[in-house]
Amino acid sequence: MNALDYFNARLQATISPMDYIKAKKMNPEQYFLIDVRNGPAHVRSITIKDSHVIPEQELDNRLDEIPKDKKIILYCWDVWCNTAAKVAKSLLEQGYDVKELTGGIAAWQEMNFPVSTATPDNPLSNHCGC
Structure with missing residues (x-):
């Protein structure tokens, strides 16, 4: 693979936080954002606003x-996390149109984009599976 092919593939497979916000604003019904992080709910208590929480461990049961x-x-x-890449591969094999959000929640928070926080009355996920 040459450099041009690599960058074309990378752009096809990923979307930056800024590009996602722009695209979602232009066409809000077209996108479905999923938090696929594993681990105890208390370490996943902050999510990207309006994302759907479906940990990778639960994916097969929640398709x-x-x-x-x-x-x-x-x-x-x-x-450094490759969980989204693993889930993307699985969903692509099943016919979904998928992209990975570059930098994950860390990049999102670094840019001060909107997040949601779990509370006892409003848990982000009842299915930790840990």
């Missing part, structure tokens, strides 16, 4: 929650 008619955007912890 019915993921629409096939939308662009699926996945995120995990940071650039």
Whole structure:
């Protein structure tokens, strides 16, 4: 693979936080954002605002929650985390239109973009699976 092919593939497979916000603003019904991070709920208590929490460990049992008619955007912890990439591969193999959010929640928070916080009355996920 040459450099041009690499960058074309990278751009096809990922979306930056800024590009996601712009795209979502222009066409809000087209996107479905999923937090695929694993781990105890208390370490995942902050999520990107309006994201759907479906940890990778629960994916196979919750596929019915993921629409096939939308662009699926996945995120995990940071650039060092490959959970979103693993989930993207799985969903692509099943016919979903998928991109990974570059930098995960760490990049999102670094840019001070909107987040949601879990509370006892409003848990982000009842299915930790840990």
